[in-house]
Amino acid sequence: MKKPEQLITEMGQKARAAFTRLAGVSDAQKSAALVAAARHLRTGQAAILEANRRDMESARDRELSEAMLDRLMIDGERLEAIAAAVEQVAGLPDPVGQVIDRSERPNGLVMERVRVPLGVIGIIYESRPNVTADAAALTLRSGNAVILRGGSEATESNRAIFDAMVAGLVEAGLPEDAIQLVPTTDRAAVGAMLTASGLIDIIIPRGGKSLVKRVQDEARVPVLAHLDGICHTYIGKDADPDKALAIAVNAKMRRTGICGAMETLLIDQDYPAPGPLVRALIDAGCEVRGDDAILELDERIVSADDKDWDTEYLAPIVSVAMVDGVDEALKHIAEHSSHHTDVIVTEDTAMAEKFIQRADSAIVMHNASSQFADGGEFGLGAEIGISTGRMHARGPVALEGLTTYKWVVRGTGQVRP
Amino acid sequence: MKKPEQLITEMGQKARAAFTRLAGVSDAQKSAALVAAARHLRTGQAAILEANRRDMESARDRELSEAMLDRLMIDGERLEAIAAAVEQVAGLPDPVGQVIDRSERPNGLVMERVRVPLGVIGIIYESRPNVTADAAALTLRSGNAVILRGGSEATESNRAIFDAMVAGLVEAGLPEDAIQLVPTTDRAAVGAMLTASGLIDIIIPRGGKSLVKRVQDEARVPVLAHLDGICHTYIGKDADPDKALAIAVNAKMRRTGICGAMETLLIDQDYPAPGPLVRALIDAGCEVRGDDAILELDERIVSADDKDWDTEYLAPIVSVAMVDGVDEALKHIAEHSSHHTDVIVTEDTAMAEKFIQRADSAIVMHNASSQFADGGEFGLGAEIGISTGRMHARGPVALEGLTTYKWVVRGTGQVRP
Numbered sequence: 001m002k003k004p005e006q007l008i009t010e011m012g013q014k015a016r017a018a019f020t021r022l023a024g025v026s027d028a029q030k031s032a033a034l035v036a037a038a039r040h041l042r043t044g045q046a047a048i049l050e051a052n053r054r055d056m057e058s059a060r061d062r063e064l065s066e067a068m069l070d071r072l073m074i075d076g077e078r079l080e081a082i083a084a085a086v087e088q089v090a091g092l093p094d095p096v097g098q099v100i101d102r103s104e105r106p107n108g109l110v111m112e113r114v115r116v117p118l119g120v121i122g123i124i125y126e127s128r129p130n131v132t133a134d135a136a137a138l139t140l141r142s143g144n145a146v147i148l149r150g151g152s153e154a155t156e157s158n159r160a161i162f163d164a165m166v167a168g169l170v171e172a173g174l175p176e177d178a179i180q181l182v183p184t185t186d187r188a189a190v191g192a193m194l195t196a197s198g199l200i201d202i203i204i205p206r207g208g209k210s211l212v213k214r215v216q217d218e219a220r221v222p223v224l225a226h227l228d229g230i231c232h233t234y235i236g237k238d239a240d241p242d243k244a245l246a247i248a249v250n251a252k253m254r255r256t257g258i259c260g261a262m263e264t265l266l267i268d269q270d271y272p273a274p275g276p277l278v279r280a281l282i283d284a285g286c287e288v289r290g291d292d293a294i295l296e297l298d299e300r301i302v303s304a305d306d307k308d309w310d311t312e313y314l315a316p317i318v319s320v321a322m323v324d325g326v327d328e329a330l331k332h333i334a335e336h337s338s339h340h341t342d343v344i345v346t347e348d349t350a351m352a353e354k355f356i357q358r359a360d361s362a363i364v365m366h367n368a369s370s371q372f373a374d375g376g377e378f379g380l381g382a383e384i385g386i387s388t389g390r391m392h393a394r395g396p397v398a399l400e401g402l403t404t405y406k407w408v409v410r411g412t413g414q415v416r417p
Numbered sequence: 418m419k420k421p422e423q424l425i426t427e428m429g430q431k432a433r434a435a436f437t438r439l440a441g442v443s444d445a446q447k448s449a450a451l452v453a454a455a456r457h458l459r460t461g462q463a464a465i466l467e468a469n470r471r472d473m474e475s476a477r478d479r480e481l482s483e484a485m486l487d488r489l490m491i492d493g494e495r496l497e498a499i500a501a502a503v504e505q506v507a508g509l510p511d512p513v514g515q516v517i518d519r520s521e522r523p524n525g526l527v528m529e530r531v532r533v534p535l536g537v538i539g540i541i542y543e544s545r546p547n548v549t550a551d552a553a554a555l556t557l558r559s560g561n562a563v564i565l566r567g568g569s570e571a572t573e574s575n576r577a578i579f580d581a582m583v584a585g586l587v588e589a590g591l592p593e594d595a596i597q598l599v600p601t602t603d604r605a606a607v608g609a610m611l612t613a614s615g616l617i618d619i620i621i622p623r624g625g626k627s628l629v630k631r632v633q634d635e636a637r638v639p640v641l642a643h644l645d646g647i648c649h650t651y652i653g654k655d656a657d658p659d660k661a662l663a664i665a666v667n668a669k670m671r672r673t674g675i676c677g678a679m680e681t682l683l684i685d686q687d688y689p690a691p692g693p694l695v696r697a698l699i700d701a702g703c704e705v706r707g708d709d710a711i712l713e714l715d716e717r718i719v720s721a722d723d724k725d726w727d728t729e730y731l732a733p734i735v736s737v738a739m740v741d742g743v744d745e746a747l748k749h750i751a752e753h754s755s756h757h758t759d760v761i762v763t764e765d766t767a768m769a770e771k772f773i774q775r776a777d778s779a780i781v782m783h784n785a786s787s788q789f790a791d792g793g794e795f796g797l798g799a800e801i802g803i804s805t806g807r808m809h810a811r812g813p814v815a816l817e818g819l820t821t822y823k824w825v826v827r828g829t830g831q832v833r834p
Contacts (some may be wrong), residue, residue: 020751023775097774103796109785111795116777119807201807222639222808243830250832334437356825358440360533368526368828377833378528378824379520390536390618391639392809395824407795407812408773411785413660415667416794 004184008147008192011180012199015120015145018177022117022143027094029172034090034137037168041083041133044164048079051160052129059153071127072154082133082161085382089137092381095400096143110410115403117143119201122193123384124149124215126207129157135206136165136179138384142402145178147200149193151207152185194219204385209312224397226362226388228312228338229259231370234329234355235277236346237270243367244271244345245280250369251343253284257314259386260341260373264309265320266329269293278320286316293322309336326351330358337361339388341373341395362387362394421601425564425609428597429616432537432562435594439534439560444511446589451507451554454585458500458550461581465496468577469546476570488544489571499550499578502799506554509798512817513560527827532820534560536618539610540801541566541632543624546574552623553582553596555801559819562595564617566610568624569602611636621802626729641814643779643805645729645755646676648787651746651772652694653763654687660784661688661762662697667786668760670701674731676803677758677790681726682737683746686710695737703733710739726753743768747775754778756805758790758812779804779811 002010022030041048052074059072074082100113121144125131132148139146150158162181169176182189193200194215202222205215212227233251235244251262265281267274275297278288282300289304290297301320308319309332323329326344333342341363344355352366363373373396375383380398387393393401419427439447458465469491476489491499517530538561542548549565556563567575579598586593599606610617611632619639622632629644650668652661668679682698684691692714695705699717706721707714718737725736726749740746743761750759758780761772769783780790790813792800797815804810810818 020775020777023777105794105796109789109794240830246830246832254833358437360437360440361823363824363826365826366828367830368826369832371833372526372826372828372831377522377526379522390821392821394821404807404809404811406778407780409780409782409785409789411783411789413657413663413784414789415663415786416671416788 004186004188004192007182007184008189008196009199011147011182012120012196014177015147015180016199018175019117019120019145021175022145022178025174027096029174030094030140030143031090033168033172033174034086034141035168036171037133037137037165038083038086038090040164040167041079041086041161044160045076045079048157048160048164049074049076051156054156055154062153064153068127068153072129072157074129074157078130082130085130086133086137089141089382092141092399094141095403100405107414108412109414112408112410113405114408115400116406118402118404120145120147120199121402122147122149122196122200122203122221124190124193124203124205124207124211126151126211127154129154129161131206132158132161132181133165134382135204135384136162138382138399139402140169140178142399144402147180147182147193149182149190155185191218194221197221206385222392224385224387224389224393224401226259226338226340226386229261229340230263230310230312230336230338231260231341231343231373232264232266232333232337233262233343233345233370234266234323234326234333235268235271236326236344236348236351237268238348238351239268239271239345240347241273241276244273245277247343247345247367247369248277249280249284251371252281252286252318253316254369254371256316258371260370261314262318262343262370263312264336265318266323266332267294267320268329269322269324274322281318286318288318288320290320291322294320312338326355330355333359333361340386341365341370343368343370421603421605421609424599424601425606425613426616428564428599429537429613431594432564432597433616435592436534436537436562438592439562439595442591444513446591447511447557447560448507450585450589450591451503451558452585453588454550454554454582455500455503455507457581457584458496458503458578461577462493462496465574465577465581466491466493468573472571472573479570481570485544485570489546489574491546491574495547499547502547503550503554506558506799509558509816511558512820517822524831525829526831529825529827530822531825532817533823535819535821537562537564537616538819539564539566539613539617539620539638541607541610541620541622541624541628543568543628544571546571546578548623549575549578549598550582551799552621552801553579555799555816556819557586557595559816561819564597564599564610566599566607572602608635611638614638623802639809641802641804641806641810641818643676643755643757643803646678646757647680647727647729647753647755648677648758648760648790649681649683649750649754650679650760650762650787651683651740651743651750652685652688653743653761653765653768654685655765655768656685656688656762657764658690658693662694664760664762664784664786665694666697666701668788669698669703669735670733671786671788673733675788677787678731679735679760679787680729681753682735683740683749684711684737685746686739686741691739698735703735705735705737707737708739711737729755743772747772750776750778757803758782758787760785760787
């Protein structure tokens with residue numbers, strides 16, 4: 001058995017070589033590989049479901065939670081959804097080669113910025129085996145090589161899905177090292193990926209908070225991720241009460257477990273209808289934790305403590321504070337937001353613009369539910385994740401976020417004076 | 418005396434607060450601050466030159482090299498150039514607020530990506546005191562707060578220039594903590610900056626290779642930099658001999674000490690006039706180190722060893738290899754380039770496009786001298802540096818590279834189904 005560092009080094013070198021070869025591959029070939037991979041996912045159904053059955057069996061033996069088992073499980077319907085998602089990525093427009101901007105200099109040199117792939121991408125993920133197909137499809141579509149490292153509980157399922165993806169590569173004549181799966185569950189392999197500067201260009205963790213935190217803490221390679229989604233909705237004094245109510249309930253309760261779910265509601269002290277707002281949340285099944293002013297609105301409200309303002313519940317619980325104007329709302333958000341998605345609800349356009357300008361988050365919304373924080377809803381197609389970092393890509397990251405650019409200078413013999 | 422970690426933490430917090438305040442400042446105010454700063458640089462000439470005289474005196478006592486002394490020295494003419502550069506940055510268009518793209522979704526939501534500043538930028542630099550003014554001007558112009566850490570040999574000069582910059586801020590009513598100078602030459606302060614995740618968003622080193630290497634090795638904060646400029650020029654078999662000769666001599670000899678200078682010349686084995694090319698370099702005063710095939714061209718050529726292909730000479734020395742076609746040239750470049758700037762000279766457009774597509778460098782040029790690798794030559798205005806990293810910004814980094822974006826979602830009460 002190879003040492004994890006040596007294993008990752010060799011995989012990284014193979015990935016780099018595959019990446020270099022991908023630069024000479026046409027867009028049509030990359031699409032064809034994904035279409036073929038989707039077909040192999042379908043024709044390989046028996047093998048994939050059998051592999052998943054073995055994973056499920058071990059998981060039950062290890063007494064994993066029902067939620068974990070559900071994330072792990074693949075049936076015919078889920079496999080069809082995985083294959084369809086790969087086909088959908090095959091149909092997205094290729095960002096590579098796109099000219100971002102172009103200028104001609106007085107000396108006749110033409111300067112273009114052209115989109116190119118990022119390079120070798122490392123994906124570290126947990127339980128859900130569909131990430132194997134999704135991540136491989138998105139990274140290949142954008143011309144990158146990928147090293148996948150899935151969770152130990154999904155080893156067999158990941159391997160079976162991975163085999164179908166590689167079969168697609170081979171069928172389309174692409175280098176099979178463009179998609180690699182780390183063949184060990186040794187946690188030291190994750191450490192080796194996180195420190196593989198020069199071999200891996202970027203790491204994208206997909207999974208729970210403890211995984212993301214470990215990756216962010218230990219990585220010496222750039223990381224694209226978000227740790228928390230502590231999203232705020234501020235109801236301004238001039239908010240339309242119907243919109244306010246619909247947006248607050250949707251932002252919190254549509255799905256409570258996603259990163260774009262509202263965790264804190266800020267109500268302006270001059271907003272005329274705070275009572276119906278919190279009661280609608282309570283009636284929808286949400287626990288409301290309020291500050292002193294909010295507590296007076298309804299006896300079912302419980303008292304929030306200091307920790308509530310920094311908590312991502314991912315559950316039907318919301319912290320609610322009353323604030324004195326947009327400046328105090330912005331101050332609260334600056335102190336407690338995770339810079340994911342923050343929302344203002346108001347009919348006052350000038351106030352909305354002020355909020356949009358000052359709220360320092362990856363996504364800032366006016367009169368909309370924070371649950372729209374999703375690459376598909378943004379029209380970007382499938383997303384690889386949402387980034388709360390400030391560098392490179394922010395918010396939903398899809399194909400374009402998996403690219404960078406290079407400068408192309410076209411001359412006719414110019415020399416610099 | 419505060420501990421370096423505490424000092425940097427406090428400076429980082431002040432910078433973050435200033436950055437937040439800058440979000441509410443108009444473009445005109447930022448420009449006005451820089452115009453005022455330029456005036457303070459001029460009216461403060463006596464104090465700045467006196468401070469520089471003291472630095473020069475210490476530097477001579479410490480027997481610094483003539484090259485170091487020259488980099489450190491400020492006279493009236495150089496100070497005027499520093500002030501003029503600050504005014505020039507004041508006149509550049511503000512990237513902040515620019516709408517990168519915009520789309521309307523079927524549900525009526527409008528998605529915009531809007532340029533915003535990066536945040537708090539740390540600049541770590543050596544000897545040249547003009548960096549104090551340049552870096553402060555570029556970071557402020559793009560709406561960022563900056564923490565400057567100059568070299569110990571320029572302490573007094575940096576402080577005097579810094580005072581003028583802050584006087585400009587104060588005069589324009591901007592938060593003075595938007596530009597801060599680390600008040601100690603304790604090297605531990607650099608370490609504290611490099612690990613100040615969450616306080617400093619990006620570090621930009623400006624200086625020699627050992628500084629950049631230390632920053633890249635130790636930083637836990639993203640770094641924008643280049644370590645080497647090992648730039649190649651490949652002369653294809655169909656290159657125009659006049660262009661080839663002019664470009665090769667210019668790329669190597671115009672200025673040998675800059676990162677865009679050619680370090681390796683690759684000549685196609687079917688290029689008809691290799692002799693005149695290397696003789697022109699030798700006649701221009703360049704030492705030519707060749708492989709076996711090149712050695713036969715002229716007896717003044719010396720033999721290259723393995724190290725030469727990975728050496729940034731920054732001197733009138735060039736390594737020259739003969740290669741078999743564009744694929745071998747690309748292979749050599751993939752192995753030895755520092756991904757800064759690589760050039761093809763050819764009249765064969767298809768071959769040029771192949772080279773442009775495959776060469777994985779921040780800047781790829783066709784029929785032009787690599788010495789054009791400079792923000793000013795690219796029409797970007799003053800640059801903060803050149804990046805060979807793949808993330809965020811590549812090649813010359815100017816105002817736009819000091820920004821990121823946020824998503825602005827404009828709705829009319831939409832909730833997600």
